[in-house]
Amino acid sequence: MSPYSLNIYLEISILVIILLALIGVASVFIVRHLRTEYKKVYKVQSKFDIELRKLINIMHNFLEIDSLEKYHKLVIKKLSHDEKSQILDIIESAYQDINLELEENAYIIETYQRLQEVRRDRDSKVIIYNDKLSLFPFNLYAKILKFQKFYLYTPKE
Known part of the structure; x- marks a missing residue:
């Protein structure tokens, strides 16, 4: 073997x-970034579940909505996306029926508005997270x- 080939x-x-070292370092940063984005979505999802639970309890106790009866005792966090969407539809229709001028409905209105705010925040983080999962280096990892991708609660118009 010649010194030139060596x-x-x-x-x-x-x-x-x-x-290989550069790929390894990049992998660490990509995985860390994906986990951070997942944790952001999961944290907001937990807030959403808490607000949804609060609103179900308030509407069930004060407005006595029969369609919320079966969701009153369930753990919201364990429900599927479709079941939560059904609950949101029930809440939306019940909210349209309440009198917004009455003082006794003020807490229901405030909780409903907080739920909508958290839902918008959650959906914006989900859109960012889902977009990252579809981009090149992130989709491989x-x-x-x-x-998994998350689903949106905001209806498409």
């Missing part, structure tokens, strides 16, 4: 080692780490 092998191996 030099080429050495340079190529150093180049490969540097390339999302498949490896088995990150």
